[in-house]
Amino acid sequence: xxxxxxxxxxxxxxxxxxxxxxxxxxxxxxxxxxxxxxxxxxxxxxxxxxxxxxxxxxxxxxxxxxxxxxxxxxxxxxxxxxxxxxxxxxxxxxxxxxxxxxxxxxxxxxxxxxxxxxxxxxxxxxxxxxxxxxxxxxxxxxxxxxxxxxxxxxxxxxxxxxxxxxxxxxxxxxxxxxxxxxxxxxxxxxxxxxxxxxxxxxxxxxxxxxxxxxxxxxxxxxxxxxxxxxxxxxxxxxxxxxxxxxxxxxxxxxxxxxxxxxxxxxxxxxxxxxxxxxxxxxxxxxxxxxxxxxxxxxxxxxxxxxxxxxxxxxxxxxxxxxxxxxxxxxxx
Amino acid sequence: xxxxxxxxxxxxxxxxxxxxxxxxxxxxxxxxxxxxxxxxxxxxxxxxxxxxxxxxxxxxxxxxxxxxxxxxxxxxxxxxxxxxxxxxxxxxxxxxxxxxxxxxxxxxxxxxxxxxxxxxxxxxxxxxxxxxxxxxxxxxxxxxxxxxxxxxxxxxxxxxxxxxxxxxxxxxxxxxxxxxxxxxxxxxxxxxxxxxxxxxxxxxxxxxxxxxxxxxxxxxxxxxxxxxxxxxxxxxxxxxxxxxxxxxxxxxxxxxxxxxxxxxxxxxxxxxxxxxxxxxxxxxxxxxxxxxxxxxxxxxxxxxxxxxxxxxxxxxxxxxxxxxxxxxxxxxxxxxxxxxxxxxxxxxxxxxxxxxxxxxxxxxxxxxxxxxxxxxxxxx
Numbered sequence: 001x002x003x004x005x006x007x008x009x010x011x012x013x014x015x016x017x018x019x020x021x022x023x024x025x026x027x028x029x030x031x032x033x034x035x036x037x038x039x040x041x042x043x044x045x046x047x048x049x050x051x052x053x054x055x056x057x058x059x060x061x062x063x064x065x066x067x068x069x070x071x072x073x074x075x076x077x078x079x080x081x082x083x084x085x086x087x088x089x090x091x092x093x094x095x096x097x098x099x100x101x102x103x104x105x106x107x108x109x110x111x112x113x114x115x116x117x118x119x120x121x122x123x124x125x126x127x128x129x130x131x132x133x134x135x136x137x138x139x140x141x142x143x144x145x146x147x148x149x150x151x152x153x154x155x156x157x158x159x160x161x162x163x164x165x166x167x168x169x170x171x172x173x174x175x176x177x178x179x180x181x182x183x184x185x186x187x188x189x190x191x192x193x194x195x196x197x198x199x200x201x202x203x204x205x206x207x208x209x210x211x212x213x214x215x216x217x218x219x220x221x222x223x224x225x226x227x228x229x230x231x232x233x234x235x236x237x238x239x240x241x242x243x244x245x246x247x248x249x250x251x252x253x254x255x256x257x258x259x260x261x262x263x264x265x266x267x268x269x270x271x272x273x274x275x276x277x278x279x280x281x282x283x284x285x286x287x288x289x290x291x292x293x294x295x296x297x298x299x300x301x302x303x304x305x306x307x308x309x310x311x312x313x314x315x316x317x318x319x320x321x322x323x324x325x326x327x328x329x330x331x332x
Numbered sequence: 333x334x335x336x337x338x339x340x341x342x343x344x345x346x347x348x349x350x351x352x353x354x355x356x357x358x359x360x361x362x363x364x365x366x367x368x369x370x371x372x373x374x375x376x377x378x379x380x381x382x383x384x385x386x387x388x389x390x391x392x393x394x395x396x397x398x399x400x401x402x403x404x405x406x407x408x409x410x411x412x413x414x415x416x417x418x419x420x421x422x423x424x425x426x427x428x429x430x431x432x433x434x435x436x437x438x439x440x441x442x443x444x445x446x447x448x449x450x451x452x453x454x455x456x457x458x459x460x461x462x463x464x465x466x467x468x469x470x471x472x473x474x475x476x477x478x479x480x481x482x483x484x485x486x487x488x489x490x491x492x493x494x495x496x497x498x499x500x501x502x503x504x505x506x507x508x509x510x511x512x513x514x515x516x517x518x519x520x521x522x523x524x525x526x527x528x529x530x531x532x533x534x535x536x537x538x539x540x541x542x543x544x545x546x547x548x549x550x551x552x553x554x555x556x557x558x559x560x561x562x563x564x565x566x567x568x569x570x571x572x573x574x575x576x577x578x579x580x581x582x583x584x585x586x587x588x589x590x591x592x593x594x595x596x597x598x599x600x601x602x603x604x605x606x607x608x609x610x611x612x613x614x615x616x617x618x619x620x621x622x623x624x625x626x627x628x629x630x631x632x633x634x635x636x637x638x639x640x641x642x643x644x645x646x647x648x649x650x651x652x653x654x655x656x657x658x659x660x661x662x663x664x665x666x667x668x669x670x671x672x673x674x675x676x677x678x679x680x681x682x683x684x685x686x687x688x689x690x691x692x693x694x695x696x697x698x699x700x701x702x703x704x705x706x707x708x709x710x711x712x
C-alpha cells in the first residue's frame with residue numbers, strides 16, 4: 001500500500017463519516033414529519049427540526065449541571081456513545097479491512113454491547129429533580145407508609161437497561177450470526193466477499209428470517225416504540241436521558257440519528273454485501289437502506305403501544321426463536 | 333397477659349421495600365397530583381394519592397356572591413365538565429326557589445350535557461392511549477373530538493366555558509335554529525361513523541388488548557366499598573347511572589352500559605360504548621325539540637335552607653348544594669366525581685407493574701384540578 005493509497009483511504013473514511021453525519025441529521029425529521037405525522041393526520045414538526053435544528057438550538061443553551069453524583073462522567077456518556085457509533089461505522093468500511101482483527105463481527109458485537117451498557121451507566125449516574133424528596137403533608141400527616149426508602153426513577157431505568165442487555169439484545173446478535181454462519185468467517189471482509197460471489201445473504205431463507213429479526217433488534221437497540229420501556233413516559237419519562245441539558249442533549253440527539261444510519265449500514269454490509277464506501281456509488285444503496293429502516297421503524301412505532309415486560313419477554317422470545325430458525329436455515 | 337393480648341391483636345404492618353414518588357409534576361399526568369407507589373421488584377404493593385396543590389377555595393369565594401354570579405363561578409371549576417357544574421348549580425337554585433324551566437330549555441341543556449359527555453369521553457380515550465404509548469390512536473381521537481368541540485362552540489360561543497344554563501332556562505344565544513340542528517345532526521353522523529371505526533380497530537388490536545386486559549383490576553366489592561361512581565363503577569358490573577333517576581332524562585331512551593371485569597379494558601369499553609348512547613340521546617333531543625320559550629323570568633328570590641342536587645356527569649356523580657339568603661349564596665358545597673374515585677384509583681394500582689400504575693389511575697378518568705379547586709383534603 002503506497003502513501004497515496006493510504007491517504008485516499010483516510011480521506012474515504014473521513015468522507016464516509018461526513019456522509020453519515022449529513023444523512024443522520026435528517027432521519028429523525030423523516031421519521032416524525034413524513035411518516036408519523038402523516039399517519040396521525042397532523043402537521044408535525046419541520047423536516048429539519050428534530051435532527052438538525054434541535055441539536056443546534058441545544059448547543060447554544062445554557063449549561064445546566066445534572067443532579068448526579070458524577071456529573072462530568074454522566075455528561076460525557078452521550079459523547080462516548082457517538083464515538084462508539086463512529087467506530088461501529090469504521091469497522092464495516094472496506095478501507096479498514098486490512099486491520100483484520102478490528103474489522104470482525106466480534107468487535108462489532110463488543111461495541112454494540114458497550115453502546116447498550118451506556119444506558120445503564122446513565123441510569124445509575126442520574127438522579128432527576130422529579131424524584132427529589134419534597135416536604136409534602138402526606139409524609140408527616142398520617143401517610144400510609146411514612147418511612148419507606150425512596151427509589152429514583154432513573155434507578156428503575158437502570159434496572160430495565162440491565163434486563164434489556166440481558167434479554168432484549170438477543171435478536172440483533174442472532175441476526176448478525178446468520179451471515180457469519182453462511183460465510184463461515186467472523187471477518188467483515190470475508191462476509192462481503194462471500195456475498196459478492198454467492199449473492200446477498202438477504203436473498204436466502206435464512207437471510208429473510210435474519211432481516212426480520214435484525215429489524216426488531218434494531219428497534220430494541222434504539223429503544224423505539226413498542227420496545228421503549230427504558231424511557232416510557234408513563235413512569236420513568238425519558239429515563240436515563242432525562243437530566244441531559246444544553247449541548248449534552250444535543251449529543252443525545254446526534255447520537256440517535258447516527259446510530260440509525262450505522263445500524264442500517266451494518267445491515268447492508270452483512271445482508272447485502274454493500275459496505276459504506278464514499279468511493280463507490282453503492283453508498284447510495286446504504287442511504288436507501290437507511291431510509292427504508294427509518295420509514296419501517298416509524299410505521300411500526302406509530303401503530304404500537306409501549307410494551308411492558310409482560311409483552312416484551314414473549315415478543316423478544318418469539319423473535320429470538322425466529323433468529324434461531326434462521327441460523328439453522330443458514331447451515332442447510 | 334393483657335399487654336400480650338393487645339400486642340397480638342395489633343394488625344401486622346405491611347413491610348414495603350421501596351417507594352417511587354411521582355408528581356406533582358409528571359409528564360404522564362396532565363394534572364398536578366402526587367402518587368406514591370410502594371413497589372417490590374417493579375410491582376405496586378400499595379399506592380397513595382395526594383391532591384390539593386391547586387386549591388382555590390371556590391366554595392368559600394361563592395359565599396356572599398349573588399346567586400347568578402356564583403353559578404357562573406361554578407363553571408370555572410372544571411375545564412372539561414364546565415357545563416355540568418353550571419347546570420347542577422342552576423338546578424340547585426331552581427329547586428330551592430321552585431323555578432319552572434321551559435321544556436325547550438331542558439332539552440337544550442341535555443344536548444349540551446351529552447355533547448360534553450362525548451368530548452369528555454373522547455378526551456379520556458385519547459389520554460388513555462397516550463399513556464399506553466399509542467400516539468396514533470390518541471391523535472385520531474382528538475381529531476374526532478374536534479367536531480364536538482366545534483358544536484359546543486357553535487351553541488355556547490366558546491370551546492370551554494359555554495355559560496348556557498341560567499336561572500329559569502338558557503341564554504338566548506344558545507337557542508337552536510334549523511341550521512344549528514342540521515349541523516348537530518351532521519356532527520353526530522360523523523362522530524358515530526368515526527368512533528365505530530375506531531372501536532373496531534381498537535378492540536381488534538392484539539398489542540393494545542394485551543396492555544389493557546387484566547390490568548388495574550377494581551373488583552365490584554371494592555368499587556362499592558370505596559364509593560366509586562360513574563363509568564368507573566359501571567366498569568365493575570354495577571348498573572348505576574343517575575341519569576335514569578333524573579326527571580330531565582325521562583323523555584329519552586338510552587341504555588346503561590356496564591362491563592364486568594373492572595380492568596382498564598372494561599373502563600375504556602364502557603366509555604367507548606357510552607358514546608353511541610350519548611349520540612342517541614342528542615338525536616332524540618334534536619328530533620323532538622319542543623317549540624316555545626327558553627327562559628322563565630317570572631320567579632322571585634327568597635331565603636332558602638340548604639338544598640342539594642346530584643347529577644350524572646361524564647366522570648360520575650356530581651354534588652352541589654346551596655343555601656340562599658337575600659339573593660346571595662350563604663352556603664355552598666361542591667363535590668366532584670373524582671374525589672369519590674380516588675380510593676378506587678389507589679386500589680386499582682395494587683398488583684400492577686409500575687409502568688401500568690399511571691394507566692390504572694387514568695382508567696378512572698381523574699379530574700384532580702376541578703377536585704382541587706373546590707375542596708382541600710386534609711388527612712387527620
